[in-house]
Amino acid sequence: MKKVIVLGGNGQLAQCIRHVDTKELDIVFFGSKEVNILEESHLKEVFEETLPDVVINCAAYTAVDVAEDEPLRAAAVNAQAPELIAHLCEKHDAIWIHISTDFVFDGNTPAPRTESDFPNPINTYGKTKLLGEEIIRRTWFKHVIIRTSWLYSEFGSNFLKTMLRLGLEREELGIIYDQIGTPTYAIDLAEALVEIATLDPPAFGVYHYSNEGTASWFDFAHSIFSLTGSKVLLKPMLTSQYPTKARRPSYSVMDKSKIKEAFNLTIPHWRDSLERCIKRI
Numbered sequence: 001m002k003k004v005i006v007l008g009g010n011g012q013l014a015q016c017i018r019h020v021d022t023k024e025l026d027i028v029f030f031g032s033k034e035v036n037i038l039e040e041s042h043l044k045e046v047f048e049e050t051l052p053d054v055v056i057n058c059a060a061y062t063a064v065d066v067a068e069d070e071p072l073r074a075a076a077v078n079a080q081a082p083e084l085i086a087h088l089c090e091k092h093d094a095i096w097i098h099i100s101t102d103f104v105f106d107g108n109t110p111a112p113r114t115e116s117d118f119p120n121p122i123n124t125y126g127k128t129k130l131l132g133e134e135i136i137r138r139t140w141f142k143h144v145i146i147r148t149s150w151l152y153s154e155f156g157s158n159f160l161k162t163m164l165r166l167g168l169e170r171e172e173l174g175i176i177y178d179q180i181g182t183p184t185y186a187i188d189l190a191e192a193l194v195e196i197a198t199l200d201p202p203a204f205g206v207y208h209y210s211n212e213g214t215a216s217w218f219d220f221a222h223s224i225f226s227l228t229g230s231k232v233l234l235k236p237m238l239t240s241q242y243p244t245k246a247r248r249p250s251y252s253v254m255d256k257s258k259i260k261e262a263f264n265l266t267i268p269h270w271r272d273s274l275e276r277c278i279k280r281i
């Protein structure tokens with residue numbers, strides 16, 4: 001049985017891993033209080049005690065707007081900590097599965113991005129996540145970096161849960177329609193991560209995983225309210241009408257051919273996954 005450790009064990013994605021069938025894996029979860037990934041001594045202790053075959057890093061600095069004011073904190077968690085983990089994975093010959101983001105792209109090209117496309121992040125969060133990828137790539141070759149997008153689920157804070165709350169509080173909501181991406185049910189990603197951790201990866205490197213299909217935030221919200229029968233009035237808004245501290249890519253759909261082929265995955269369409277998630281909430 002493969003021994004797997006999950007870092008950032010209480011975040012949204014890690015909670016999803018806790019709730020899927022983990023098959024043949026012996027998984028141990030470590031929340032930020034048990035293991036702070038900035039503390040080398042914590043990490044060393046965990047590696048020495050558990051002797052992992054696979055490490056899944058769900059820990060990250062994910063406050064996209066706040067990162068603009070805290071670039072050093074974001075870089076510490078998203079780039080410097082991965083360097084510590086990479087060295088320990090190398091020492092223990094463990095495969096490292098790391099989660100990255102569609103925000104490594106600038107979103108200026110309206111075509112699905114492949115893993116070989118040139119990244120060019122336009123906000124601090126994306127820059128620190130890309131730096132983390134680069135550090136992992138040059139430190140330990142047994143890595144699988146998975147870029148994902150627009151995660152939501154029944155756990156943690158996310159767009160779906162915010163919409164469900166606002167739908168009860170408001171009669172009218174303005175939602176952005178000129179940012180296009182793919183909503184991803186974090187349970188689907190968690191199932192894919194279990195599959196990847198179970199197999200011996202045919203190739204190490206970067207992969208893209210999101211649900212199938214494309215949507216704007218407006219489409220996503222519209223589907224949420226149609227599925228829940230909400231009467232809230234949705235108004236389409238431009239990004240320029242809703243200024244945020246961090247810029248977002250206007251088009252961040254990713255091509256998933258590589259991961260589907262490498263791990264023989266079937267990826268659900270985002271609308272089907274959204275329906276499944278809402279039924280569970």
Ligand SMILES: NC(=O)c1ccc[n+]([C@@H]2O[C@H](COP(=O)([O-])OP(=O)(O)OC[C@H]3O[C@@H](n4cnc5c(N)ncnc54)[C@H](OP(=O)(O)O)[C@@H]3O)[C@@H](O)[C@H]2O)c1
Pocket residue numbers: 007008009010011012013014031032033035036037038057058059060061062077099100101102129147148149150151152156157
């Ligand atoms: N959410 C999205 O839409 C999205 C989109 C693309 C990519 N991603 C990537 O997907 C991954 C999972 O995201 P998520 O939605 O599960 O994020 P999340 O819910 O914010 O979880 C991140 C976790 O990291 C932990 N963490 C932060 N600093 C830490 C530290 N120094 N040591 C240990 N743990 C620490 C946090 O713990 P505390 O809460 O205790 O601080 C939190 O539990 C991340 O790599 C993220 O960049 C997410």
